[in-house]
Amino acid sequence: MPAMEDFDSFLFSLSRAFCGPLAVYFQIQGCLICLTLAIGWAFAAYVRNREINQMKDSMRRGNSFAFLYHDINELEHAKQVNLPRVSVVMPLKGFGEHNLHNWRSQVTSLYGGPVEFLFVVESIEDPAYNAVSLLISDFKEEVDAKVIVAGLSTTCSQKIHNQLVGVKKMHNESKYVLFLDDDVRLHPGTIGALTAEMEKNPDIFIQTGYPLDLPSGSLGSYCIYEYHMPCSMGFATGGKTFFLWGGCMMMHADDFRFDRFGVLSGLRDGGYSDDMTLAAIAGAHKRLITSPPVAVFPHPLASDLTFPRYWNYLRKQTFVLESYTTKVNWIMNRALFTTHCYLSWGFVAPYVMSLIHITAALRVYIKGYSLEETTLTSAGLLLVSCLALCTAIELLSMWNLTRIEVHLCNMLSPEAPRLSLTSYNWGLVFIAMIVDNFLYPISAIRSHFSQSINWSGIRYHLKNGKIFKIERSRDMGPVFTDLGGKNLYGKKGAPPQVSFLGSLARTIAQWRQPKKYDI
Numbered sequence: 025m026p027a028m029e030d031f032d033s034f035l036f037s038l039s040r041a042f043c044g045p046l047a048v049y050f051q052i053q054g055c056l057i058c059l060t061l062a063i064g065w066a067f068a069a070y071v072r073n074r075e076i077n078q079m080k081d082s083m084r085r086g087n088s089f090a091f092l093y094h095d096i097n098e099l100e101h102a103k104q105v106n107l108p109r110v111s112v113v114m115p116l117k118g119f120g121e122h123n124l125h126n127w128r129s130q131v132t133s134l135y136g137g138p139v140e141f142l143f144v145v146e147s148i149e150d151p152a153y154n155a156v157s158l159l160i161s162d163f164k165e166e167v168d169a170k171v172i173v174a175g176l177s178t179t180c181s182q183k184i185h186n187q188l189v190g191v192k193k194m195h196n197e198s199k200y201v202l203f204l205d206d207d208v209r210l211h212p213g214t215i216g217a218l219t220a221e222m223e224k225n226p227d228i229f230i231q232t233g234y235p236l237d238l239p240s241g242s243l244g245s246y247c248i249y250e251y252h253m254p255c256s257m258g259f260a261t262g263g264k265t266f267f268l269w270g271g272c273m274m275m276h277a278d279d280f281r282f283d284r285f286g287v288l289s290g291l292r293d294g295g296y297s298d299d300m301t302l303a304a305i306a307g308a309h310k311r312l313i314t315s316p317p318v319a320v321f322p323h324p325l326a327s328d329l330t331f332p333r334y335w336n337y338l339r340k341q342t343f344v345l346e347s348y349t350t351k352v353n354w355i356m357n358r359a360l361f362t363t364h365c366y367l368s369w370g371f372v373a374p375y376v377m378s379l380i381h382i383t384a385a386l387r388v389y390i391k392g393y394s395l396e397e398t399t400l401t402s403a404g405l406l407l408v409s410c411l412a413l414c415t416a417i418e419l420l421s422m423w424n425l426t427r428i429e430v431h432l433c434n435m436l437s438p439e440a441p442r443l444s445l446t447s448y449n450w451g452l453v454f455i456a457m458i459v460d461n462f463l464y465p466i467s468a469i470r471s472h473f474s475q476s477i478n479w480s481g482i483r484y485h486l487k488n489g490k491i492f493k494i495e496r497s498r499d500m501g502p503v504f505t506d507l508g509g510k511n512l513y514g515k516k517g518a519p520p521q522v523s524f525l526g527s528l529a530r531t532i533a534q535w536r537q538p539k540k541y542d543i
Contacts, residue, residue, distance in 0.1 A: 039384040042377040043403045051407050054374030057367060058414035061254060062421035068260030069425040072432050075262075075317040079435055091436050092134055092213040098220075099136070107137025108223065110215055111194035111277065112202045115144050115174075115186030117480055119151035122324050126209045127159055129440070131167050135215040140195055141169035144186040148173060152206070180295040180491055182482055183270075188292055191280045198277045203298070205271035208235070209322045211436035217318045218274045229279075229311030230302060233272040233319025234259035236429045239448065244334030245325040246449070246456035251338065251464075253422055259315045260425075268306070268313055270299035272321065285309045294490025296347040304353040322433050322443060335463070336478075342468040343477040348489035361472070365465035372462045378408045419450060 041047060082090035089099060097103075112130065131141050143156045153171060160169045172193055177185030187203055194201060200222055202215060218231050237252050239245040258267035279287050285305050295301045306313050326333075345361050348354040381404030423445075430443045471477070476485045485493035 035380065035384050035387060038380045039404050042380055043407070047377060048407065050370060051374040051377060051411060053370050055410055055414040057371050058411075058418040061257075062414075062418045064257035065253070065421040065425040068257040069421070069428045071260045071262040071317050072320065072425070072428045076428065076432050076435060091211070091438055092216060093220075104136030107135070107216075108199035108219060109138040109195060109197050110135065110140075110200045110202055110219060110274075111190075111198040112139060112141045112204060112215070113144065113187055113190030113194065114142065114204045114206055115183045115190070116150065116152040116156065116206045117146065117182070119155045120326060122209075122326075123152070123155065123206060124159060126207055127156060129210045129437075130204060130208070131159070131163060131169055132212070133210060133215045134212040135219070137216075137219070138195075139168065139215060140198070141167065142172055142190045142193060143169065144172045144174050144190045146174060146176065146182055146186065176496070177494065180292055181297070181479065181484060184291050184295045184298050184301075187298060188280075188288065191277075191288075194277065200274055201277045201280065203270070203273045203275075207323060208271050209324070209437075209440075211318070211321070211433070212439070213436065214319065214321075217316055221314065221316050222274060222276075225312075225314075227312050228314050229275070229285075229306050230268060230313045231274040231319070232259065232265070232268050232299075232313060232315050233321060234267075234269050234315070235271060235321050235323035236426070236433060238322060238324040238443065239452075240325045240327045240329055241447070241449070242329050242331070243452060243456060243459070244331040245329045246452045247331075247334045247460045248325060248329070248337060250453060250456040250460050251341070253425075256425070256429075259319070260317065261315060262317045263314055265313055265315045266303070266307070267315070268299040268303040270297070272319060273299065273302065275302075285311065290349055294492065296484060296486065296491050297344040300344045300347060301349060304349045304356075307356075308350060308352065318432070318436060320429050320432060322437075322440075335467070338460075338463060338467045339471060340477060340479060342464065343471040345468065346471055346475060346486055346489070347491075354489060361468055365468055368461040368464040372458055374407075374411050375458055378411055381405060381408050415454070419454065422453070423448075423450065 042051075078094055079090045082094045082096075087094070087096040089096060093099060114127075114130065127143075133139065143152075143160075145153045145156075147153070153173075157171055160167070160171065163169065172189060174186045174189035176182070179185075180188075191201060200219060202218065204210070214233075221231055222228055234256055235252065236256075237245070237249040239249045255267065258265055259269065275287075276284075279285065283289055285308075287302065287305055290301050290305055291298060303313070305311070345357045348357050385405055426448065427445055430445055433443055434440075475487070476483055481496065483495040483497075484491050485495075487493075
């Protein structure tokens with residue numbers, strides 16, 4: 025048929041073009057990107073696995089509480105009562121399927137020092153208000169926790185506004201403040217581990233961690249998992265890092281009381297992204313950010329996470345590059361914008377070329393074309409084979425890091441339901457890699473030209489990197505949040521169940537109180 029012959033001719037022309045010098049360059053570049061990611065994940069896996077081995081060594085020496093401290097002597101009463109006071113601030117928005125579990129993991133921390141939990145909501149109309157109030161009532165006076173109504177933000181994002189109101193209300197003797205997102209599932213020893221590092225090195229400006237996404241099965245959830253994985257290697261350094269995740273940030277409380285380095289004013293006056301703003305301040309003032317190897321947190325994604333909700337999340341992530349605090353910060357964001365867009369499409373292009381080569385090879389096989397086409401197809405298949413090998417190495421490295429982080433999370437939370445790799449679909453992971461990298465530049469470019477974003481029903485407008493206009497309307501935004509599927513407006517909340525970990529937390533809290541015979 026002439027039409028099919030014309031198609032084959034066009035197909036072979038494309039395959040021939042994709043064997044040219046420029047096309048070969050892009051395909052080699054794709055292989056190098058895969059191998060670079062594989063090496064980065066292998067190093068991250070080494071750091072996480074080293075922590076696992078240290079915990080196992082401690083357990084072999086008879087320390088059954090290695091998930092709290094490697095040295096069991098740290099649990100002595102004399103040391104626990106001298107631990108510094110920590111205020112945990114959690115800005116809330118909406119209520120979803122995983123919130124009660126996450127909040128319970130936060131308030132049942134086995135930190136031995138004085139700690140308060142401040143849940144901050146925009147208003148009492150927020151579904152989170154009733155839900156978290158019920159949770160707090162379960163613990164009554166055994167846990168120092170309260171709900172704070174922050175009101176509406178006017179100069180910054182609602183999340184930052186809630187955080188700053190929480191800081192204003194924290195105990196005047198708190199030495200450290202820990203900011204947590206409401207979708208963070210803490211380990212019993214997380215607060216103690218972060219505090220120990222802050223005490224060991226007072227030069228630390230911020231301590232942070234990173235989530236381990238647990239995909240729910242949809243393509244959107246796997247796209248989010250794939251989006252987060254390249255960043256995970258920047259948090260698995262076991263020490264100094266340049267990355268910062270707003271879901272977990274421990275800082276010196278006095279930095280906010282005295283507005284050191286402009287942290288308070290920088291966030292309050294037009295701040296959109298808490299982590300990007302604080303990372304820029306840390307860079308400008310050469311302050312230290314660290315990420316301990318135990319700071320990796322299970323992050324279950326909503327079971328009904330749809331592809332449009334993934335796209336909304338991606339839009340919010342790319343929009344943060346439009347916010348900045350200084351000219352240097354703007355230049356760095358532009359460089360990151362350009363590099364990420366180039367590498368994303370540079371990653372996708374070789375797979376498009378490989379698809380052409382494979383299709384051409386199938387046509388040669390089916391139609392039995394001449395030796396010339398066969399030779400041409402063989403060259404294309406050689407490039408395809410190289411890319412396939414590099415992709416397999418990349419996926420193997422990603423699988424290995426995820427396996428180790430799942431194991432680490434299980435060891436750090438021995439009372440929590442066991443996490444498993446069996447639910448991960450690695451075919452969908454590969455598809456998500458292509459989809460996410462293809463869409464990232466589109467989202468970034470759209471964010472650049474729009475200069476506005478809808479975040480949970482609130483539209484923020486930027487000017488010179490700062491929020492200058494805020495619009496609110498229930499009709500302009502989604503009913504559910506992107507990742508957790510939290511209901512933003514509906515009436516939610518059910519009485520939480522009493523957990524064994526909660527009982528153990530109460531015991532620790534009572535144990536650390538001075539006894540009658542203490543002098």
